Amino acid sequence: MPVNRSAAPSADGRLPQDFGALIREDPEIAGVLLGELDRQSGTLQLTAAENFTSPAVLAALGSPLANKYAEGYPGHRHHGGCDRADAAERIAVQRATALFGADHANVQPHSGSSAVLAAYAALLRPGDTVLAMGLPYGGHLTHGSPANFSGRWFEFIGYGTDPETGLIDYAQVRALAREHRPRAIVTGSISYPRHPDHALFREICDEAGAYLIADAAHPMGLIAGGAAPSPVPYADVVCATTHKVLRGPRGGMLLCRAELAERVDRAVFPFTQGGAQMHTIAAKAVAFGEAAAPAFAAYAHRVVTHARELAAGLGAEGFGIATDGTDTHLIVADPAPLGVDGPTARDRLAAAGLVLDTCALPYGDARGIRLGTAAVTTQGLDTGDMARLAVLIAAAVRGEDGVQARVGELAASHPPYPG
Incomplete structure (x- = not known):
């Protein structure tokens, strides 16, 4: 049986949204959405970055919080009428910090890439040297692709894997860190199927005087469920998505140590983003609650x-x-x-x-x-x-x-x- 049905579906047994109203108001888009439901139901989704949210997460995404503008943070908004938005964000932050054992969480990033951008903005300056997994070995676009902001704004040095085992070559990582003295070292990838050694990365960062940024977009759900080691005790900042294995809405999040909280928050708003998507933040809170079960x-x-x-x-x-x-x-x-x-x-x-x-x-x-x-x-x-x-x-x-x-x-x- 499916394991994420923590909330009951709607009375017709399908999804919680009112498709009847959508069919009446915009049958063309209704047809697209119902067609996508049929596609997902009639094929098998093996894309590593995808999952199925619960009906409760979908309900939050379609909630009245979609109407609310809420620039800023709880208690410090630039708009009135934010008491319910504040409550939703506080719940999401409390659940995220408890779930991952972090000092601080920012749940506003719109995507994983937005979260990485904010982490760089909090810790780096344009032109800084950064060490990350090379793109041919599974590094993400935000890890130095010349087509991405990361490759245009920072000097990325790529580390790779051992040609015999396919595993991260930690001797190479250490040697590159000693040679280039990067401002930060990034862990994580889109296609490396093994766990990085977070403690060893922390040791290498300490030797080089570098920040450790963990891009845990893919394994974050496994970390939440205790099926993967957590980077939180070792990294200065952890970037993640809330979809993928975590099974929440499409979006991003950041975890960090208490002393970096203000820098991280200011890097998200007002530096890289405007108003938070409060319906998505409410859906993230639902997903964090489900992941704690x-x-x-x-x-x-x-x-x-x-x-x-x-x-x-x-x-x-x-x-x-x-x-x-x-x-x-x-x-x-x-x-x-x-x-x-x-x-x-x-x-x-x-x-x-x-x-x-x-x-x-x-x-x-x-x-x-x-x-x-x-x-x-x-x-x-x-x-x-x-x-x-x-x-x-x-x-x-x-x-x-x-x-x-x-x-x-x-x-x-x-x-x-x-x-």
Whole structure:
């Protein structure tokens, strides 16, 4: 059974929003939204950055707080009538700090990239040197891409992975830190399936006199559920998203030590953002509350178990598996042994109803596929289904017939919003 149904769906068993009103007022957009619900229900979502929120989170997103302008922070707003907005944000902050054991939380960032931008604004100045995972090894765009603000405003030095194991080369990280004396070192990536050694990164930062910024956008839900080690005790600032494994609304957040709280808050507002999205903050509070429940911890551990089972199954089907497995919810697989490249594999999988994306593979220009188990675990797929899923993925990549129907049957037996 799906594990995130902590709030009941609407009377018709679907979603809490009033689709009747939307159909009457704007049938064109209503058709788009209901079509998206059908797409999500009829295919399997294996994109590592996606998940299904609870009906309670969706209800908060569609709440009257969507109407409220609330620049500033609780008790210090630039607009009147913010008492309920203040209450929602205080609840979200209290739940976030309790959930992650942090001194301070800022729940206003609109996205993970917004959170990283604010962290840089709080700790760095344009032209500062920053050490982060290189883009070919899984670094995010905000970790120094020349197409992103990070690569234009700061001097990024990329660290990589060991070519034999695929694991972070900590000797290289230490050597680069000693050579370049960066202002900050960033941990985290979009496609590294193992846990970073936060304590070792802290040691290297202390030697270099650098801040430690943890970009925990992907593992934050695992951290909340006790299925991944937390960077909070080691990092100066932790950046995260509230969707992905955390299963909340699309948005960002920041955690930091008490002495950095004012700098972080001012970096979010007024430096990088204007008015907070109060309906999203209320939805974040709902998600934090759900993540504090024992059922979520069980879910987070199940996500990791499923990822390991799926990685093993894909390896048995002939895929190359980065780092020979995973510690998290995500898997990076090379379809080249099956005779296709990453983009071709992605397109064949999409045609079969298996939705995922591609990512760079180290040491060359090839791209692999990146997939995750958060959403399918929310839907209620179990360990046995992971072996079945590996077979379906391989069959689709090989171009076999009949895969779409088999995927449809599996999806139909595990609807994300039953009813």
